[in-house]
Amino acid sequence: MYDLMKMSPSTDLKDQTISIRMAGVDAPEGSHFGRPAQAFAQESLAWLKSHAEGKTVYCQLTRRDQYGRIVAIPCLKPRLLPGFLATGKCLSLEMLRAGWVEVYEQAGAEYGRWGKDEFLRIQAEAQAARRGIWKYGVNIESAAEYKRRYAAATEVEPPSKTVTSAKKASKRSLLRRFLPWSR
Structure with a gap:
């Protein structure tokens, strides 16, 4: 038995x-x-924590993504008729309805039994009501665009390995000058 007060997560x-x-x-x-x-x-993270932390969340596992994470459809435990066939509210859809996320439309996207059209419909409602991330309108940089922008910036900038290599070469030449046997 664990003492939860002393347990470090x-x-x-x-x-x-x-x-x-x-x-x-x-x-x-x-x-x-x-x-x-x-x-x-x-x-967005605060909304998720306030609605899921400390609650029972059932996850329908669908697959692993390219980073090894499990892709799942999280549902809160239903208030009435908990059981095998009863499912509670889908957290993905609830976050979408509240406007704190957008529909993921990249390759391999999973939408469960609701389907992509339902996800897009709920997002359109949140956008029209200007909820969450849509507060200032729909012309925002999506999470996918943000990731692409930083990926492109990383590809353009040369890595700092050249600086590191130059420093190593400089140290080697100093060693050779003062310690000729270190060649």
Whole structure:
């Protein structure tokens, strides 16, 4: 038996945690790898935490993505008639309805039993009502565009290996000058 007050999630649950990518939706990108966060990234994550944290979430696993994450359709436990056939609210659709994510339309997108048309219909409703990320209109940089922009910027800029190689060569030449036997 675990004492939950003393349990550290970072150590005790590390090998029991599964990264899941929510099927059918793409959220604003948070800051990582030295890149700034997209607008509304914090608000989107806060919405998800407030609606899922501490609750029972059932995940219909669909596949693994190119990063090894499991793509799943997360559903909250139904309030009435919990059981095998009863499903609660789909978190992907609820986030879409609240306007905190957009429809993921890249290759291999999964939409479950609802289908892509239902996802697009709900997104259009959120856009028309200017909810969440659509607060200032529909002309926003999508999460996919954001990722492409930074991928293109990374490809254009030469990696810092040339600087590192030059530093190593400089150190080697100094060693050779002062320690001739180090060749």
